Amino acid sequence: MTRRLTQGNEAVFRGAIAAGANYYAGYPISPSTEILNIASGWAAEHPELRFLQAEDEIASANAVIGASLAGAKAFTATSGPGFTLMQEAIGYAQKVGVPSVFVDVQRVGPSTGMATMPAQGDIGQVKWGSAGDYTPIAFYPNSVEEAFRLTIDAFNAAEESRSPVILLSDTFIAHLNEVVDLDELVASIEVVPRAIPALGDFTDAPRFFAGVLMYEHGPMAGEPATADADEYLRQFYAAKHRHLEVAARYARYEHGWNVEADVLLICFGIVSRVAAPLRDEFALFRPIRIHPVLGDELREVCARYREVVVVEANDGQYADMVELAIHRQVKRVPLLGGRISLEAVREGVDRVLGGGPSEPPIPETPHERGPRATLGVG
């Protein structure tokens, strides 16, 4: 038994190892860097883990894809700006069907933004970050133990769906230390092994690695299908149905707090922890599988409440998706600039339930130098 303080980022790494990961490539970026650091140290002592610090996130993502095609269980970790650079590679991995895990530890953007401050601004980027249509699977934990468990789920879902699965996190979940016994948890997990042949195995089942559309079955297998809508439909829906079927096995969410209340708060990741002191006043819906959006579950749960308030550390990205899913307007509380505090949640919820706007009051520019009020929860 090794019950000890463990950091969220460390739990992600340990989860990956427990899931059988044997390849890591990455480029350091706050607040994900500990995952790279731990991977580097681990690889030095465990040669079964191959480690590459690449020159940037584009190279990292493509190295992960290459390693996966060669048979490895591969992953990388980054933050919003790095995740943006990885989008082209992620689109390719979606097209070709590359089991892999991408960890996105969100911070305040756009661009470099506020590099060490927490945010949830990549909910949309996960869904729509690369070109064309695809059906990504993404999870988002709200504790150190769940970070461990969901990393394993992400690897398993990646194998089952043959796709890049995204594990979302945020600065605060990444840097949260909690007392857990990961060794005990390892004993109860199930790991999905690699099921498709590796490039180089030269089996009878052909695999195709081009980003362009090619016939994969039948008499024209291996020839370009770049003007054949029928072949596009076959491949697109085969992938979509496979991803949805796998996602259905991971329809994870939490519905709780005061379920008899007449207002439902929807929040996830660190926000669901910070808002927890409101548990007597409100009901909670916490999506754990962020993508595909939990449409049936949201419709069923939201129908029981007079008001639905989405509290998230972005300007309404998940709220938009909830409205599309439940065909009903929700109230929005955006927590921006890293200010993820109970005070901000309470002020925002009171404001919108009182008929006020989603936008918080905007502070005036100070006239003199003084203490900065925008740091962290400040």
Add this chain to the structure above:
Amino acid sequence: MTTRIALDGVGGQGVRVIAGIMGNLLARMGKQVTILFDYDSSVRGSMSDAFLIFDDEPIANPVVEEADIMLKLADKGHMRIHGHKIVADLGLDVPGAEQIPFASLGSQQFGKELFGNMIALGRLLRLAEIEFDETAIRESLPRRFVDENLAAIRFGYDLEPDDIARLAAEAPPSRFQMNAAATAPDRRAVGGGLDASDLPVEVAETG
């Protein structure tokens, strides 16, 4: 019972070390613990905070906005956190705070300012009503300077209110007091020009 502690300093002072040692100690004692680190982009010399909560029950919200105990080692951190019991290094302008000259005590008693952070840890353990278990503390410490750190923690733990008042009165001016004096408006305005004494004194790192 939930105890919420906020530590506020700048990078290099050992805020993370204090929180880490205390958290490990509490975890060893079988407590539920959360520690959340929060810091600005340029780590050394800018805001570095830690929130530590311990309880017998699982902890929901790891962010501390109302601290039972707040330790302030610098003045660049959160402006909106409230502390019921505040302990500050000497010369920090924190209303109602107990002032202890951590940096100068570290230097005088243990030869390095940095040991001030272990004195502060000792004071925190005392205020949080955590029993001084030498074996458990020893096991929670980093491997270097174990005896020196332990002695500094003991020193901080054993401080009584009378000691604190006396030490604060006897201590040399802290950097915060010198900083405030150097940047006071009446000094800045002299002659309309600048000399070295008009330049704001940066908060030096203790690391």
